[in-house]
Amino acid sequence: xxxxxxxxxxxxxxxxxxxxxxxxxxxxxxxxxxxxxxxxxxxxxxxxxxxxxxxxxxxxxxxxxxxxxxxxxxxxxxxxxxxxxxxxxxxxxxxxxxxxxxxxxxxxxxxxxxxxxxxxxxxxxxxxxxxxxxxxxxxxxxxxxxxxxxxxxxxxxxxxxxxxxxxxxxxxxxxxxxxxxxxxxxxxxxxxxxxxxxxxxxxxxxxxxxxxxxxxxxxxxxxxxxxxxxxxxxxxxxxxxxxxxxxxxxxxxxxxxxxxxxxxxxxxxxxxxxxxxxxxxxxxxxxxxxxxxxxxxxxxxxxxxxxxxxxxxxxxxxxxxxxxxxxxxxxxxxxxxxxxxxxxxxxxxxxxxxxxxxxxxxxxxxxxxxxxxxxxxxxxxxxxx
Amino acid sequence: xxxxxxxxxxxxxxxxxxxxxxxxxxxxxxxxxxxxxxxxxxxxxxxxxxxxxxxxxxxxxxxxxxxxxxxxxxxxxxxxxxxxxxxxxxxxxxxxxxxxxxxxxxxxxxxxxxxxxxxxxxxxxxxxxxxxxxxxxxxxxxxxxxxxxxxxxxxxxxxxxxxxxxxxxxxxxxxxxxxxxxxxxxxxxxxxxxxxxxxxxxxxxxxxxxxxxxxxxxxxxxxxxxxxxxxxxxxxxxxxxxxxxxxxxxxxxxxxxxxxxxxxx
Numbered sequence: 001x002x003x004x005x006x007x008x009x010x011x012x013x014x015x016x017x018x019x020x021x022x023x024x025x026x027x028x029x030x031x032x033x034x035x036x037x038x039x040x041x042x043x044x045x046x047x048x049x050x051x052x053x054x055x056x057x058x059x060x061x062x063x064x065x066x067x068x069x070x071x072x073x074x075x076x077x078x079x080x081x082x083x084x085x086x087x088x089x090x091x092x093x094x095x096x097x098x099x100x101x102x103x104x105x106x107x108x109x110x111x112x113x114x115x116x117x118x119x120x121x122x123x124x125x126x127x128x129x130x131x132x133x134x135x136x137x138x139x140x141x142x143x144x145x146x147x148x149x150x151x152x153x154x155x156x157x158x159x160x161x162x163x164x165x166x167x168x169x170x171x172x173x174x175x176x177x178x179x180x181x182x183x184x185x186x187x188x189x190x191x192x193x194x195x196x197x198x199x200x201x202x203x204x205x206x207x208x209x210x211x212x213x214x215x216x217x218x219x220x221x222x223x224x225x226x227x228x229x230x231x232x233x234x235x236x237x238x239x240x241x242x243x244x245x246x247x248x249x250x251x252x253x254x255x256x257x258x259x260x261x262x263x264x265x266x267x268x269x270x271x272x273x274x275x276x277x278x279x280x281x282x283x284x285x286x287x288x289x290x291x292x293x294x295x296x297x298x299x300x301x302x303x304x305x306x307x308x309x310x311x312x313x314x315x316x317x318x319x320x321x322x323x324x325x326x327x328x329x330x331x332x333x334x335x336x337x338x339x340x341x342x343x344x345x346x347x348x349x350x351x352x353x354x355x356x357x358x359x360x361x362x363x364x365x366x367x368x369x370x371x372x373x374x375x376x377x378x379x380x381x382x383x384x385x
Numbered sequence: 386x387x388x389x390x391x392x393x394x395x396x397x398x399x400x401x402x403x404x405x406x407x408x409x410x411x412x413x414x415x416x417x418x419x420x421x422x423x424x425x426x427x428x429x430x431x432x433x434x435x436x437x438x439x440x441x442x443x444x445x446x447x448x449x450x451x452x453x454x455x456x457x458x459x460x461x462x463x464x465x466x467x468x469x470x471x472x473x474x475x476x477x478x479x480x481x482x483x484x485x486x487x488x489x490x491x492x493x494x495x496x497x498x499x500x501x502x503x504x505x506x507x508x509x510x511x512x513x514x515x516x517x518x519x520x521x522x523x524x525x526x527x528x529x530x531x532x533x534x535x536x537x538x539x540x541x542x543x544x545x546x547x548x549x550x551x552x553x554x555x556x557x558x559x560x561x562x563x564x565x566x567x568x569x570x571x572x573x574x575x576x577x578x579x580x581x582x583x584x585x586x587x588x589x590x591x592x593x594x595x596x597x598x599x600x601x602x603x604x605x606x607x608x609x610x611x612x613x614x615x616x617x618x619x620x621x622x623x624x625x626x627x628x629x630x631x632x633x634x635x636x637x638x639x640x641x642x643x644x645x646x647x648x649x650x
Contacts (some may be wrong), residue, residue: 007453007454007457007583008579008580008582008583010454010580011454011457011461011574011579011582012576013457014458015458015461015573015574015576015579018573019573044573046573047573047575048573048576049575049576049577050576053576062580128549137604231455292563
């Protein structure tokens with residue numbers, strides 16, 4: 001890697017690597033079976049400072065650049081996906097709305113609690129009728145005196161079951177909708193009328209839960225609009241800015257998982273003997289390994305480029321962010337498929353981590369904007385006047 | 386309490402070791418460097434003492450600039466200060482020369498207690514702790530698996546042939562750490578700690594700064610010279626007894642091979 005890292009960053013990556021090897025990977029199977037990360041491990045993640053990677057230093061976080069954050073996600077994604085998911089909402093979609101568009105008071109009130117991991121945040125946009133078509137949300141917010149009243153249902157909300165606060169998007173003007181009629185709110189779990197509904201059973205990402213959030217005449221103080229009253233109606237833009245940044249971070253997870261899959265495959269190919277020779281001697285296996293490595297190499301280059309571009313240019317990297325999410329997540333799916341093929345029957349067994357990665361990485365092409373949505377975004381940027 | 390930890394940077398035990406062309410050193414090109422694990426236990430023990438009694442933890446190390454990363458890691462764990470003796474004269478010295486330099490640095494700090502690993506995982510000389518203790522004229526308590534200190538005395542437990550020995554001494558003293566990762570469970574450097582570490586004071590010194598002459602600790606003064614290194618012989622591949630034998634036949638053949646070929650039974 002031709003990348004000059006600061007001494008800090010080298011020590012951080014080294015620490016994360018050791019933490020993954022010693023603390024996370026050994027309990028990965030247990031987490032799969034119990035569908036829960038043990039509390040003492042979450043506490044160790046807090047002590048390590050993993051919840052505040054992207055939160056600015058003045059609010060108790062590390063204030064890493066997106067590029068640096070990506071390097072950490074790469075390492076953290078070399079094990080069970082639930083660990084990254086556990087911290088991702090505090091670092092990303094759950095806190096970024098406040099970081100990007102929040103008022104100074106909101107930042108001071110919420111960010112330190114999220115940076116320390118004392119509180120968990122979540123991001124509540126998706127609804128049963130509004131997935132890719134996010135502007136079609138039905139949750140309503142009406143101003144009644146000094147508070148808002150929210151009614152509606154969100155689903156597929158990562159960390160929804162354990163969240164202490166949610167960034168919730170609701171319609172404040174049904175005529176305008178995405179063009180000035182959607183507003184972002186900070187909703188705390190103890191606000192009256194807030195409730196966690198069904199927790200979904202999923203294909204992968206065990207240990208990380210996705211829940212339904214129900215707002216039943218939920219009372220939210222007037223000032224809890226992200227960015228304050230002047231931002232009423234501007235929530236959709238906030239959502240898009242938050243997702244834009246997250247797309248690059250997901251690319252980093254894809255690259256990290258793919259790298260681990262390649263390493264596991266190389267090791268396995270060298271030691272698995274068939275027809276009297278290690279299978280690594282067979283060209284069919286060699287070609288798969290070569291393709292995996294080449295695709296990872298390419299994906300990592302666009303990831304690093306886009307992350308650094310965003311660090312330099314701010315939010316104007318929509319096209320590149322979508323390209324990174326599209327390419328890296330499609331790449332890791334292909335890599336996982338080849339890794340499974342190289343491992344053969346063993347790869348299909350739960351004794352090996354391959355089948356878990358195979359299930360976990362499949363979600364990457366879906367959440368925070370499907371591959372198809374990414375293509376639409378890229379095309380729109382290309383064709384706009 | 387004024388605590389010093391002697392820290393050596395060693396190759397990661399998972400690194401692939403290759404002998405360099407000179408036949409008496411290792412190829413350092415692809416080596417990943419870490420804090421000697423036993424010294425890492427010493428850092429952990431020092432931080433626990435500091436948490437109990439207050440005071441400062443100073444890391445004293447020697448070697449080239451790459452060692453700074455290990456000192457910073459110890460600072461990120463919670464150590465307060467660092468001293469690196471970076472002097473080319475030391476690169477060809479023996480344990481005694483290194484111990485002289487470390488002793489001089491320790492004397493400047495004048496601590497209540499010095500902690501370090503009982504050995505380093507690279508050369509396994511087991512000499513640094515006892516030599517420094519001798520030169521300071523302090524007692525040396527070796528192979529600690531536990532450490533208690535009330536500010537005036539120190540008490541350790543050390544294993545002996547499956548049993549346990551309890552040693553006690555007045556301060557100042559040198560304690561060398563035994564045990565394992567599971568015994569000491571050294572803390573991780575937290576990410577905020579890593580960012581703060583770069584602001585902590587780290588002094589880089591030459592031998593002259595410590596009032597030493599290179600001829601006292603360098604190559605000329607060395608009593609031991611590392612003459613050559615050899616890789617362990619490559620392990621022969623295993624043999625699977627198969628043929629067209631049934632279980633009894635295989636067992637018979639195995640016993641014969643163990644007795645006549647391997648000569649182990």
